[in-house]
Amino acid sequence: MAKQLEKRLGIPHIQVDVIWAKSGGMKTYGTSTSLQPKAADYIIKETRKAMKQPSWVLDGNYRSTIQPDALKLADIVIMMDASFLRRFFNNITRHLSGEDHHRGFTTRHFLTRHLPRLIIKGSKPRAQQLKTAQSHLHHYIVSTRQKADELIEQLAKQYG
Numbered sequence: 001m002a003k004q005l006e007k008r009l010g011i012p013h014i015q016v017d018v019i020w021a022k023s024g025g026m027k028t029y030g031t032s033t034s035l036q037p038k039a040a041d042y043i044i045k046e047t048r049k050a051m052k053q054p055s056w057v058l059d060g061n062y063r064s065t066i067q068p069d070a071l072k073l074a075d076i077v078i079m080m081d082a083s084f085l086r087r088f089f090n091n092i093t094r095h096l097s098g099e100d101h102h103r104g105f106t107t108r109h110f111l112t113r114h115l116p117r118l119i120i121k122g123s124k125p126r127a128q129q130l131k132t133a134q135s136h137l138h139h140y141i142v143s144t145r146q147k148a149d150e151l152i153e154q155l156a157k158q159y160g
Contacts, residue, residue, distance in 0.1 A: 004149075012057070079139070
């Protein structure tokens with residue numbers, strides 16, 4: 001959805017997973033619930049730098065590191081609230097299509113660490129993410145690709 005917003009509105013897309021990968025995130029992925037301090041500092045610094053632009057679309061949550069800054073600076077918050085099965089299917093599709101390779105996931109790592117982590121976590125953090133998104137004055141929660149496309153059209157008419 002962030003790529004579509006970037007294309008439709010002509011504003012930069014900040015992909016936090018790419019920043020995470022550059023921080024050395026793969027070395028600590030799945031080893032603890034918090035990022036190593038050095039990686040977290042790098043993610044915060046680079047994301048803040050990118051958010052200094054007049055307009056941006058931020059793709060990624062990173063609740064403990066960038067979310068507080070992003071929520072303060074964002075005009076609009078959009079959250080995809082897809083079902084667990086949809087998220088599971090999307091993760092597999094992204095990996096098989098090569099879209100996940102910027103994260104540095106090998107197929108072995110994807111199958112032995114990433115997917116099991118997704119299955120174990122399931123929807124636990126979703127409730128907190130929804131609550132946080134809903135706390136923003138201008139927020140949208142979309143649950144399907146069709147609703148996301150409709151919202152993008154609406155925003156393109158309003159801001160494009």
